[in-house]
Each structure stands twice: as structure tokens, then as C-alpha cells.
Amino acid sequence: MTALFTASYRAFRPDWGQAVVTSRSLPKWRLDEAQEWPRLWVLTPTHAEFGLSGEEFTAAYLGRLSRYGAARIARSLENIARHRGADRLVLCCFEAEVDRCHRGNLAAWWLAECGEDIAELT
Numbered sequence: 001m002t003a004l005f006t007a008s009y010r011a012f013r014p015d016w017g018q019a020v021v022t023s024r025s026l027p028k029w030r031l032d033e034a035q036e037w038p039r040l041w042v043l044t045p046t047h048a049e050f051g052l053s054g055e056e057f058t059a060a061y062l063g064r065l066s067r068y069g070a071a072r073i074a075r076s077l078e079n080i081a082r083h084r085g086a087d088r089l090v091l092c093c094f095e096a097e098v099d100r101c102h103r104g105n106l107a108a109w110w111l112a113e114c115g116e117d118i119a120e121l122t
Contacts, residue, residue, distance in 0.1 A: 001074070002081040003088045004110070006103040007121040008096050009034070016121050017088025020080060022103070027094065038080045042068050043091060045102050061102055062109050070113040090121060 005017065009027040012019055019034070022043040026034040042065070049060045065073065081089055095101035098120040107118040 001116070002078060002086065004077065004116070004118045005088065005090045005121045006098060006107060006118055007090050007092055008098075008101075009092050009094055010096065011122050012090060012092050017090045018081065018084045018086035019090050019092050020077075021093075022091045022106075023093040037092075038084065040073075040076055040080065040091070042073060042076065043102075043106060057102075058105050061105055065106070065109055066113075070110070074114070091118070 003017070007016065007019075009023075009030060019037045020043075021034065021037050021039040024044055024047070026037075045057070045061055046064070049057055049064075052060055077089055081087065091103060091106065093101060093103060095103070098104040098107070103120065107120070110116060110118050
């Protein structure tokens with residue numbers, strides 16, 4: 001399995017691995033670079049989810065991940081890694097603090113579902 005990490009766009013460094021976009025838009029200050037990064041839309045919160053409060057957001061987001069399934073998400077991540085020739089994927093978005101972000105929710109869900117830790121890179 002490809003090693004998985006998370007990071008904010010501001011913190012991300014290319015030597016950490018292949019960035020994967022998990023946000024609805026791209027960072028404008030890295031636009032040329034970010035336009036080349038693969039997206040994994042299932043990991044991106046929907047417009048409707050963003051309109052929810054903290055606990056409601058978490059429940060809706062994790063519910064959608066569960067409906068999609070860890071095995072399908074893992075296959076999608078492996079396809080990205082194989083296509084990009086990467087052994088490390090860094091799931092990125094805008095939020096600076098992982099504890100206030102869907103990246104933290106995703107990491108906790110992944111640990112519960114797959115038993116694998118997704119570390120935040122800073």
C-alpha cells in the first residue's frame with residue numbers, strides 16, 4: 001500500500017510525495033503546480049457538507065466516506081499512485097489546522113476502517 005499523509009497547501013513540499021487535491025478549488029498561489037495534481041473528489045467535502053455545523057459536518061462527511069467504502073477509496077489512491085509513479089501520497093487542502101479540517105476526520109476514519117495511520121506533515 002502507498003504511504004498516505006495529509007498537509008495544508010501552504011505547508012506542502014514536493015519532496016514529501018505526490019500531492020492529491022481534496023478541496024473544491026485549487027490554491028491560487030500555486031495554481032500552475034496545483035493544476036497538475038490529481039484530485040480525489042470522494043475525499044472532498046461537498047457544498048452541502050460545508051454548510052453544516054461541526055458535528056453535523058463530521059457525520060455527513062464520514063457517512064459519505066463509509067457509503068463509498070474504504071476498499072474503493074484505497075483502490076482510487078493506489079490508481080493515483082501507480083499513474084504518478086508515487087510511493088507517497090499527500091492529501092492536501094486549505095485549512096492550516098488539521099484538527100479543524102476534514103483531513104483530520106479522514107485520518108481518524110481511515111485508522112478505524114483500515115488500521116492505518118495517516119500522519120499530518122507540517
